Amino acid sequence: xxxxxxxxxxxxxxxxxxxxxxxxxxxxxxxxxxxxxxxxxxxxxxxxxxxxxxxxxxxxxxxxxxxxxxxxxxxxxxxxxxxxxxxxxxxxxxxxxxxxxxxxxxxxxxxxxxxxxxxxxxxxxxxx
Numbered sequence: 001x002x003x004x005x006x007x008x009x010x011x012x013x014x015x016x017x018x019x020x021x022x023x024x025x026x027x028x029x030x031x032x033x034x035x036x037x038x039x040x041x042x043x044x045x046x047x048x049x050x051x052x053x054x055x056x057x058x059x060x061x062x063x064x065x066x067x068x069x070x071x072x073x074x075x076x077x078x079x080x081x082x083x084x085x086x087x088x089x090x091x092x093x094x095x096x097x098x099x100x101x102x103x104x105x106x107x108x109x110x111x112x113x114x115x116x117x118x119x120x121x122x123x124x125x126x127x128x
Contacts, residue, residue: 001085001086001089003085004085005085005086005088005089005092006089006118006121006122007089007114007115007118008030008033008034009026009029009030009033009034010026010111010114010115011025011026011029011111012107012108012110012111012114013025013107014107019045019046020045020046020048020049020050023042023046023050024049024050024053027040027050027053027054031057037063038062038063038064039063039064039065039066040054040063040064040065040066041065041066041068041081041082042065042066042067042068043067043068043080043083044067044068044069044070046067047067050065051065051067068080068081068082068083092117092121093114093117093118096113096117096120098113098117099113099114099117
């Protein structure tokens with residue numbers, strides 16, 4: 001998603017696929033469709049292989065990956081930078097009844113429903 005919380009690309013996969021591997025799938029989509037992306041944010045769970053994958057992107061693109069880390073001295077809830085954008089988008093998507101219950105049999109159908117929910121959100125913003 002972009003800095004406004006609008007979905008640029010999504011990949012729905014089975015639960016047997018680790019999130020880090022799913023992030024590589026999303027990165028593949030972003031490379032081909034959105035060549036202008038310069039900066040990516042990820043949380044600590046994506047550290048490691050994703051950092052290596054971003055470094056393999058051709059150098060003329062200059063994509064920077066920033067891993068958002070928690071501080072060691074924080075106790076309880078801690079607001080992490082840029083994380084709220086993702087959480088807010090999930091809240092927007094959860095307002096769509098079709099996305100709250102998993103009714104789709106195919107992952108591509110779930111991806112389409114996410115895109116339709118974002119289209120509905122953007123049309124609502126334009127109408128206001």
